[in-house]
Amino acid sequence: MRLDKLLSHMGYGTRKEIKKLMKQGVVLVDGQVIKDSSVHVHPEKQRIEIYGESVQYREFVYLMMNKPKGVISATEDLVERTVIDLLPEEYLPFQVFPVGRLDKDTEGLLLITNDGKLTHELLSPKKHVPKTYIADVSGVVTQNDIHIFRRGVTLDDGYETLPSELRILEVDELTRRSRIELTIYEGKFHQVKRMFEAVHKKVVHLKRISMGPLTLDPELYPGDFRELTENELEMLKGRST
Template sequence: MKATMRLEKLLAHAGHGTRSEIKRRIKGGAVIVNDRPVKDGAMQVDPVKDHIVIDGEVVRYREFIYLMLNKPQGVISATEDVRERTVQDLLDDHYRLFDPFPVGRLDKDTEGLLLLTNDGKLAHNLLSPRKHVPKTYYAEVHGTVSAEDGQAFAKGVTLDDGYVTMPAALNILKAGDPVLGEVSKIELTIMEGKFHQVKRMFQSVGKRVVYLKRITMGPLLLDEHLAPGEYRELTGGELEQLRSAHTPGPEDAR
């Protein structure tokens, strides 16, 4: 965190309104810094050392935010795009002021758990292949998913570009019959996040994913009360679990 920052930015990050609202309140004399009224939102303040009050309320600053989003279909995992609606477009103005970004990505037609934060260190730890953070997906698959598919995934399958996946765990909830118009319902836990990986893994065994939803990332479980497009801040317990979420690999012993 920088030692100092603009007063109006600090107040916005602390949840006291949008930039335009804060500018009006500062000009109106609602803000006091170290017992002195200020009317310049561009002044540099120290979030830790300076005593800042707005409308009689002491300002409590925080640097990072952590949001659990149930990403809906039709929205891309990006911060901005000139043509498509992004996950950041789903957020209130207050949260967008923190410039959060998605940790990893979900395809446009994939739903489910997506973490949004501005904490780059946490994002790196969760996405690094060396950390081995598992991710579980629920999928509906055209074709009868079998125990043989599970055995193949457990060994690692070769994707269309020649990449061999790390071992993955398949849980068959229902083995559908395509003749009867039934889809197979499964859960698949993978330890990496290659482009379209779950879909390509099933393609490698002759099946096609028709619906995909991420339900876990490490210890973080998608809140069943969040409808697609809804989000909430992580609890303190969820955040602590997430910060320690990795399985030591060979690199960790070096």
């Protein structure tokens, strides 16, 4: 890999800026000053330093975010604030993106990465990766709804969903509100909301708590994020293969 490309990928500036930086003699490879930005290096085998600090190269980053309400699952938008806007600048050179999407008013687990292969595996309709949500619903959710969801729900456009697992957590007969947990195995547009509309109920709050083997860290407040642990990443990659 070209040295200027590597350093740019790690957030040390544009290639033009890195070229100027290298002319100052502050970039070392295996202890030798390198001023030619086009030099090729092996980041896994060679020691690279800038201003005496070691450059720890990595190709991919994997972040777990507790997406808050009011931001959209996109990399950029001219009007709306995106989940990428919530990240510090150190991650921007990696050109990360959200894996799938959560609606603007939906919160919860969102994976952010620059690993296209893993993203494709997780979002492939053939994989049926489970996604679990907690929802507050206007209306009394019943055992009959559980049976309907278990068979598959016919949506407003005639599409019949895959069987899903609906669990009633709490029902308030007085206010006619319910809290449920729902696991689905696909990701159609507004699917959870449309499934409840099909049984004449309305989702008023929605939060995703898991995707595949990945479970939302309860210590992450809305808007917070952290990198995946090695164990989480191993489980995720194992699930996607």
